[in-house]
Amino acid sequence: MGLLVRKLNSLGTLTAAEHRLLCDHPLVVRDVGPDQDLVREGDEPVHCLLLLEGFACRNKSLRDGRRQILAFNIPGDFVDLCSYLTQPMDHSISTLTQVKVGTIPHGTIADWTERFPNLCRLLWRDTLIDAAINREWMVNVGRRSAYQRIAHILCEMAVRLHAVGLAQDYSCDLPITQGELADATGLSTVHVNRVIQELRGDGLIALNGRSFTALDWEGLKRAADFDPLYLNQLAAARGHSGQVI
Amino acid sequence: MGLLVRKLNSLGTLTAAEHRLLCDHPLVVRDVGPDQDLVREGDEPVHCLLLLEGFACRNKSLRDGRRQILAFNIPGDFVDLCSYLTQPMDHSISTLTQVKVGTIPHGTIADWTERFPNLCRLLWRDTLIDAAINREWMVNVGRRSAYQRIAHILCEMAVRLHAVGLAQDYSCDLPITQGELADATGLSTVHVNRVIQELRGDGLIALNGRSFTALDWEGLKRAADFDPLYLNQLAAARGHSGQVI
DNA sequence: CGTCGTCTTGACCAAAGTCAACGCACGTGG
DNA sequence: CCACGTGCGTTGACTTTGGTCAAGACGACG
Numbered sequence: 001m002g003l004l005v006r007k008l009n010s011l012g013t014l015t016a017a018e019h020r021l022l023c024d025h026p027l028v029v030r031d032v033g034p035d036q037d038l039v040r041e042g043d044e045p046v047h048c049l050l051l052l053e054g055f056a057c058r059n060k061s062l063r064d065g066r067r068q069i070l071a072f073n074i075p076g077d078f079v080d081l082c083s084y085l086t087q088p089m090d091h092s093i094s095t096l097t098q099v100k101v102g103t104i105p106h107g108t109i110a111d112w113t114e115r116f117p118n119l120c121r122l123l124w125r126d127t128l129i130d131a132a133i134n135r136e137w138m139v140n141v142g143r144r145s146a147y148q149r150i151a152h153i154l155c156e157m158a159v160r161l162h163a164v165g166l167a168q169d170y171s172c173d174l175p176i177t178q179g180e181l182a183d184a185t186g187l188s189t190v191h192v193n194r195v196i197q198e199l200r201g202d203g204l205i206a207l208n209g210r211s212f213t214a215l216d217w218e219g220l221k222r223a224a225d226f227d228p229l230y231l232n233q234l235a236a237a238r239g240h241s242g243q244v245i
Numbered sequence: 246m247g248l249l250v251r252k253l254n255s256l257g258t259l260t261a262a263e264h265r266l267l268c269d270h271p272l273v274v275r276d277v278g279p280d281q282d283l284v285r286e287g288d289e290p291v292h293c294l295l296l297l298e299g300f301a302c303r304n305k306s307l308r309d310g311r312r313q314i315l316a317f318n319i320p321g322d323f324v325d326l327c328s329y330l331t332q333p334m335d336h337s338i339s340t341l342t343q344v345k346v347g348t349i350p351h352g353t354i355a356d357w358t359e360r361f362p363n364l365c366r367l368l369w370r371d372t373l374i375d376a377a378i379n380r381e382w383m384v385n386v387g388r389r390s391a392y393q394r395i396a397h398i399l400c401e402m403a404v405r406l407h408a409v410g411l412a413q414d415y416s417c418d419l420p421i422t423q424g425e426l427a428d429a430t431g432l433s434t435v436h437v438n439r440v441i442q443e444l445r446g447d448g449l450i451a452l453n454g455r456s457f458t459a460l461d462w463e464g465l466k467r468a469a470d471f472d473p474l475y476l477n478q479l480a481a482a483r484g485h486s487g488q489v490i
Numbered sequence: 491c492g493t494c495g496t497c498t499t500g501a502c503c504a505a506a507g508t509c510a511a512c513g514c515a516c517g518t519g520g
Numbered sequence: 521c522c523a524c525g526t527g528c529g530t531t532g533a534c535t536t537t538g539g540t541c542a543a544g545a546c547g548a549c550g
Binding site: 390391432433435436439454 | 539541547
């Protein structure tokens, strides 16, 4: 539960009792391979999933097979906390890589939130930040050019991975294919490929296989019109770890 | 507070004590003209707004002036409940028409939610349904054709307005300009105009000025690939008012 | 009656999609 | 150890969707 404690502490302050509660909770861990659905649209899960290792994504598919990726999930993310209060699922959660997930029964969350209003607020806030990321993605897909979209999503991943210690010196492991990037940005795979080459040509990024480096962080941010405010609103407002990169 | 009670009761069940609490709360009401910002990106509001009459929208602007509308708000919507837990605002709320809004101090909400876990859950659920609408819009903008996007957004508005009693016989007052529809769908005004004419030509809709009628509801739903599940997840699951149209 | 915002139309343009093929790395099985 | 298949990245030629620019129509309102 260390990851969860760390995450919630970045959103506010856990009391000692809450800290103990979470640390004492025995987490059931499950291993899942790449390209599997952790939860499927229409499911009515009875527990929430905490992503401990690996990458996943939130996505919705149309009947004709096209799909939209709504968010990338990284270690520490409470992947489907929303299933605690909204059923059935209106979207799926799929793994991108091999992952480890912890499962927490809805009953446990109900118990926690009734007894600890502060913890409840932190969990609620976590879902609100997910929503904020969604909003930013919507602007991305609706109003930015292909070049800006890709740059923006790369900026976001760099900041978020840095925040959980999975990026150093502007580089990180990014096991996301160009096809997945296309589904996340509302573009075609072919066009994503061309844009990435343009970004490479402009000296902004290095991206080969699973490894990503922002060669010119400031330039990339400028190209993307990136403002990390939406990612960690409270932390930033309180002057905490905030501006990580 | 009748509107709020009605809305929360559609998301779950208020206890008698909660019902009384809400009904006894003296709501401060404010009138605002059209095309005004109720809350602006960067603000740190100290109260939440409940939309009582009129239409508004949640939106984000880019520095170059392009903007994306993230959601349309209709009477009964808790327009910026998210400001209770995430500050500062990462987006703006603007009026589309003359509106009446009720203001509820964050302190009041904090008090309510600490004392009434069930009410807290209902409010939390309300923010989660907002998020679900956002997700559907993202699919709309990212993966549907212009024709489908407009059809889809019209379906959504019809269902939501019907749910609060503002639509009968497949028609309703819809004071949204084509320019605003463009900002909501990630299209240009000109293209929205052409698509609307195509929808008219196909006998699916009548849309003049502020009045909208779905002439062929089933056809419109089919064209939009519309599934209202995401709008009222719990109500639908429990077999409540659910499928309104 | 004039002005302003919105809707409408046409001519033209550009961004991104589609289709198809190929290269390349990696893993698997003979 | 090599042939083969598979998934991903890359490229080119061509098409389509939707954007841009510009002008006119229409209606509400002062």
